[in-house]
Amino acid sequence: MDRAAKNYLGAGLAALGLFIAVGFGWTYYNNVSSLRAAVLEKEETLAERQNILANIAKLKEEYKSRAAEVKKISEFIPAKKSLAEMVSGLNEIATTSGNLITDISVGKVENNDNPYSTLSINISSSGTYYTLRQLLANIEKNIRMMDVSVLEIGSSQGGASNNLNAKLIVNTYYLK
């Protein structure tokens, strides 16, 4: 091969190298840049998720260890209406107070502004002043939050007996 041919071949090889470098190398270089950024982002996400999962695992342990307190909180303002539990609770409240509950009606109060829903319970009861006071005290201390919004007391049979008739509007709450 003469000198000129060698030079042409060398130049051709150099041109081929340049073509490979520009045609493929540049594409791969750009690809690598975006992939590295993606890997960094994914690694951050992975680390974040691992951290979150580790925190959730810790939280789960704490949640389990404080199950009794969590139960109380769930009873204080339940996630649902829990009507059965409410009726059972009212029965216990009335029984322990000695006041006779004669009538109960339950309705939902529309209060869209509040972050909770309200159930309104109309209670008619009969008993002495002391049993009525005990009924109120039991409602106030009940683990499920209950607020007596209206309390009407009147003596039965025109005040001839010691019995008092009371009407209570009790609000109780649950999550929206």
Add this chain to the structure above:
Amino acid sequence: MADVKGLQLLPETRKKIEVVMPGENRWLYSGIIFLILCASIVGGLYFYSSSLSAKIAEIDSQLAAMEGDRDSAFEREVLTLNKQLALISQLAGNHIYWTKSLDKLETLAVDQVQLTSLKMESDGKIALSALAGNYSALARQIASLTASDAVTDIDLGTIKGRTDGKLEFNLSILIDKSRMILNGQSR
């Protein structure tokens, strides 16, 4: 070429004499080296790119596995608990203790006045009907309520004299909620 008396002066075949000059192959070698260099760089980038893609796929599979490991039910429970905790202080702060106001009314009641009906509302309004033995007892009752720092306003409604000499009267009382119905005993 024919021999001249057995003597051959010129060679039978012609042989080209190649003289290698220093630096003659420089461009060829440079081209080869450049090509190898470019191919190496491109190859390196290709393998690096492939390894990065594989890493992304591996991280994606790890993330997918983590999603599978999540305890969605527990997470919902925690979110519910969070909402409940946020509401506790608000609701507990506005919790109504009517026993507190009944106790207060007991202390403010005077002799010769007998309550016949009572209506108490959570906005602090109390409407009561009562019987008083005489005007003096009625006046003492009003004075007793007025003197209390838990009572912010009193309106006297109708006063009716009864055949038995007692006075039937109505009072509308506005109470200070913080003193009469809120901030009771802690739960």
